[in-house]
Amino acid sequence: MVDILVLGATGFTGRLITRYLYAHKDRGSKFTFAVAARSKSKLDDLVSELSLDNSVPVILVDVTKPEQVDAAVNDVKVVINTVGPYMRWGTPVVAACVKRGLHYVDLAGEPFWIRDIITEYDYAATRTHSIIIPASGLDSVPTDISAYLANKTLKAVVGPDTAIENSTSAWAIRGGFSGGTLGTAIASMEEVPKAKLKASMKDHYLSPVEGLPSPRPRLVYTLPVVSPTVRGTFFPMVGVNRAVLQRTWGLHELEARRQSTHADTNAVSQPDAQAERKRLTYGQQFKYDEFIVMPNVAIGVVVAIAFAIGFASLTYIAPLRWLVKRLVTQPGQGPSDEQMKDGWFKVTNITSSVPTAATPRTYVKSIMYGQGDPGYLATAVMISEAALALVFDTNKLPALARRGGVLTPMSALGDVLIERLKETGRFRFTSDIVDARGRTETTR
Incomplete structure (x- = not known):
């Protein structure tokens, strides 16, 4: 064993x-x-x-x-x-x-x-x-953690009934890619029926419940309430990242609805179940978006257009796929150790609460920083620590994990994974309430 x-x-x-x-x-x-x-x-x-x-x-x-x-x-x-x-x-x-x-x-x-x-x-x-x-690496741990941390901060500072309205993440990345990643993308284009691929891009594709529509894709994105202004363009990973995050949202939302109708049959006591439900739910108005940071708007537009042309060409031009599969990095190869050591990623998330008569709209700024090539060194640590959490910490996991099922990084591992990543020394996390100009509030 x-x-x-x-x-x-x-x-x-x-x-x-x-x-x-x-x-x-x-x-x-x-x-x-x-x-x-x-x-x-x-x-x-x-x-x-x-x-x-x-x-x-x-x-x-x-x-x-x-x-x-x-x-x-x-x-x-x-x-x-x-x-x-x-x-x-x-x-x-x-x-x-x-x-x-x-x-x-x-x-x-x-x-x-x-x-x-x-x-x-x-x-x-x-x-x-x-x-x-599934998706326990760069796809889609940082996205899942960003919304989770923001929700945790809002609940702790504003109150347990606080709900999220909008959540947006800006990705800054330095890293390479391997042939296996490209091979998977091309295999999807060739082997998955076009109708199925199209369906997989729909909102709440992996969620057990339907939520509000996500913001439409665009060429230029801006991160709210951050100064100086952070701008970027369409992030190719947004499809899978948002689908996984929406499953996290949907699993918690479904659990909240079950408990509210007294249909909960968990071994967890009802008061504990209600407290955990309040702590983990993001609210029915939750919407998420993300983009990749660019030096300026012009470069962002060029990158977005180039990606769209490249994706369409690979999708519809079979000879081009054949050529790319033979000339670009083959599976099993990737960046050198030195290149990977110099890699990093930073995800900056701004999340706003749903305003009520008692509490105005509140903003929280959460940052996840990872050292090492994002898709490879950092990913190797993330998935390894997720596995180790399942070895060592099952008694500390959320109720959904103790029940089992096809889950997500945060619905299954929550704070346990965040703490394990902190302990590696390769990841840093912050989450603070900020004002409408992005300045950290020391009191509330």
Whole structure:
């Protein structure tokens, strides 16, 4: 029995996760892990490259063969799955974990696939108390955390009944990309029916309840109440990030509605359930948007137009996809260690409350800063710490996690993940009430 299985450990991100877990201060004394992949030669290279000792079991597994997946996960507690595209190879792994009541995290940026596993496995996971958390890296932990922190600050300062009206995040990023990311995007264009892709872009696609429409996409974005003005343009990750965040919102909203009609059947006592519901719900008027920061408006417009042309070209011109797949970075490759060390990201979120007769509109400014290439070094830490939270901290998790199901980073892990990320020294978080000019308020 080992605590964590890293599936796809020989891939670019899988190697980074393996390296992080192997160097972790608690490895051996508090947790164990194993690595798995399809190629024996690549596993041998991984063991040699990272100087892994015999305490790390090495497992051969082909994810296209369910019997091998079943055998691989049989003696573990948590699976970290990095084998994408998940629409091709993720479902058998989720199925095996749900069947055994194991916990699972991945890096899926594929909302159409996440919708499929919600439909097929969410209920079954609640029966086996299996916690399934897709999108546990750059897609979509920072977005999920930003709204969660803002809501927590508003509730603590203004009052437990405070509701959110608008929440907007500005992303500043320095980092590279790997061939696996590009391969997943192209595979989606080629293999997912166009109607399904279009449906996956709709609001509340992953949410169990419908909410208010999101703001329309535009060329130029501005972050509210921040001085000096922060501007940017359309962020390609907004689709999956917002879908995951809206699922967090929807899961909490659904729970609140169930409790308000006295339909709650949890083991949690009713007073505790009501307190947690108030603490976690964002409110029925919640709307979210995000953009990527640009040096100026002109550059932002050029970037947005270039992205739109590139995306449309790859979608509709098959020979171009063929060329890109052969000339651009191949899966398994990515930025150098030096490039990744110089990477970082900063998400600045401004969230406003719904004004009432008793309380005026209130603004909160929340910042998440991560050191290391966002999509790779930082992502490796985020998903690893999510997995470790499922190993060590299940008794501290929110009620939704204790029930099980296909969840999200914040609905499943909440404050536990934030604290674990803080402890790594690679992430910083702030969340403060600000005035209409963006100045921090010291009193309230």
